[in-house]
Amino acid sequence: MDKALLNDVIQLSLSTLQIASNDETFDGSTALIGSRPEFDSMAVVGLMTAIEDYFDITIHDDEISVEIFETFGTLTQFIGQKIAG
């Protein structure tokens, strides 16, 4: 996995969802949806819009699934594939 991209995705998510880092370490295995109150479905839709704009990609309706938002790793993988076209 592209470490730089993972880091970008983590930073984008933390700042968009207003998650304080406190002393927590975030990495590819950090669980998202279902594990954190900030990752509720409304906030995730807002995050999707931020992702589309920041990475200049379009997420199609039939591509969206809850699995993408399982961890920072799965999210980064999805974004990486979209960027690569």
Next chain:
Amino acid sequence: MSNSTPPHQITPFFLQSVAGKLFAILHQPSRKRTDQAVIIIPPFAEEMNRSRKTFSLLGQHLAKNGISTFVLDLYGTGDSEGEFSDARWSTWVSDIECSTEWLSSHGYKNISILGLRLGALLATDMLQNSKYAFDNIIFWQAAHSGQNMMSQFLRISFTGSNSKSMNEQLNSGSMVEIAGYQLTPALYDDIINIKLQLSQISSPITWLEIPPNDNMGLSHKSQTILNDHKTGGGRINTEIVKTPQFWTLFDAKADNALFDKTLTALVKNR
């Protein structure tokens, strides 16, 4: 003994609109009468619930600065009459017109409107035919189009069925439930045909953009809309405000920067 009156008076009440009674809250300065007010045009569905705290704080801020704020629940939402499944776009446009008439008949001469997200779309649609000359038009994160708005709303259900099947259900005439809201095909059709129309607006427009985080600026879509408007000869004052996207986040409210910039927009053309 302290005789200080609080600078801020809050009055909840109901007003009659075309389809039924609407619940509204008027925030007023209590120390001095004012003839200036701003009508808050709400965002869509759950976004409004996440925005209530922020609107309350806005009301407080503006009251301290001599301006009243009229916060409205559109028909079929909040504490207003009607079910969400009864709501139609044209009813909502009438709701804003009724609110304007209420303020006008209660001594307010300088009335502005502030639309958040879908509220901005409602505002521009109403302004195409409105006979009232509003002082200022303020947008907080204007929704780019009804289509875009519905696309995002349908996405909320992605943890269950995906939004494509939601689309199919709506197109075949069935209602869908998203985040507890019964979206009817009628309202869905109303909204997807609405575009942000800036051309006919004669009042000064202030476009406040709230990026998802501090590292981002104007979104691509916003830039396109604003550039198109410029080529058409219109002038809009655009500003980036660094504050959380409270209408979408879990348990959030806007920072003072948003209230300050809103106040500035309301007083500079006074």
